[in-house]
Amino acid sequence: MKNHPPDRRQEEERVRDENRLPPGQALTLKFPVLHYGPAPPFNPAAWDFRIWGEVEEEKRWTWDEFNRLPRTRIQMDLHCVTRWSKFDTAWEGVSVRTLVGQGLVRPRPDACFVMQHAEYGFTVNLPLEVVLQENFLLATHFDGQPITPDHGYPLRGVIGAIPGQEGLKSPYLWKGAKWLRGLEFMSRDRPGFWEKAGYNNSADVWKEERFE
Numbered sequence: 557m558k559n560h561p562p563d564r565r566q567e568e569e570r571v572r573d574e575n576r577l578p579p580g581q582a583l584t585l586k587f588p589v590l591h592y593g594p595a596p597p598f599n600p601a602a603w604d605f606r607i608w609g610e611v612e613e614e615k616r617w618t619w620d621e622f623n624r625l626p627r628t629r630i631q632m633d634l635h636c637v638t639r640w641s642k643f644d645t646a647w648e649g650v651s652v653r654t655l656v657g658q659g660l661v662r663p664r665p666d667a668c669f670v671m672q673h674a675e676y677g678f679t680v681n682l683p684l685e686v687v688l689q690e691n692f693l694l695a696t697h698f699d700g701q702p703i704t705p706d707h708g709y710p711l712r713g714v715i716g717a718i719p720g721q722e723g724l725k726s727p728y729l730w731k732g733a734k735w736l737r738g739l740e741f742m743s744r745d746r747p748g749f750w751e752k753a754g755y756n757n758s759a760d761v762w763k764e765e766r767f768e
């Protein structure tokens with residue numbers, strides 16, 4: 557018997573049967589790269605990660621300090637608004653849920669939204685309650701390896717769907733910023749880069765909230 561690589565259509569049937577394929581999506585076995593502008597360089601000596609806005613205490617972590625924060629691993633299905641989905645992706649990094657749970661970040665009572673700020677001024681907004689879900693991660697590793705430069709090295713926000721956790725809000729993949737440098741906690745919502753360009757603000761994959 558020959559060993560066949562996974563068959564795309566067969567895999568798609570499987571996840572469809574498992575109710576994991578959102579409307580209008582197709583399974584890909586690749587990992588497409590999508591972003592606006594060039595991928596920035598990384599200088600570990602100059603890099604920092606900042607948390608500011610509606611928090612009791614602002615934070616600034618160097619790359620070394622960031623790597624000593626408590627770490628989390630999750631497996632998620634990623635859904636891109638351009639209609640590809642990638643299943644069972646493995647991520648490792650820092651969970652905002654854990655940072656808040658351990659008191660390392662203390663949102664003020666009126667904090668209701670979070671803006672991710674990335675290199676070159678890229679931004680993306682999410683409700684705080686979504687940022688605090690298990691399916692949002694400040695990820696340093698994909699598939700056991702540091703994220704590649706095109707996918708956001710050294711750090712990206714990533715959000716997907718966790719199979720069996722239908723209670724979690726699951727937005728499209730653009731709601732995670734590659735080359736992430738900070739989180740701004742906000743009392744009022746503001747649109748990010750793609751939201752200003754007409755992407756849907758809440759971006760729920762199951763409701764097919766793609767564009768306004």
Ligand SMILES: Nc1nc2c(c(=O)[nH]1)N[C@H]1C(S)=C(S)[C@@H](COP(=O)(O)O)O[C@H]1N2
Nearest residue numbers: 588589590591592674678707730732733734
């Ligand atoms: N910094 C930055 N992050 C970004 C974007 C971008 O333009 N700049 N695009 C978003 C969009 S539209 C998508 S679909 C995903 C794609 O992630 P990928 O390239 O790892 O597949 O990154 C998101 N994060």
Ligand SMILES: [Mo]
Nearest residue numbers: 590637638730
């Ligand atoms: Mo996208």
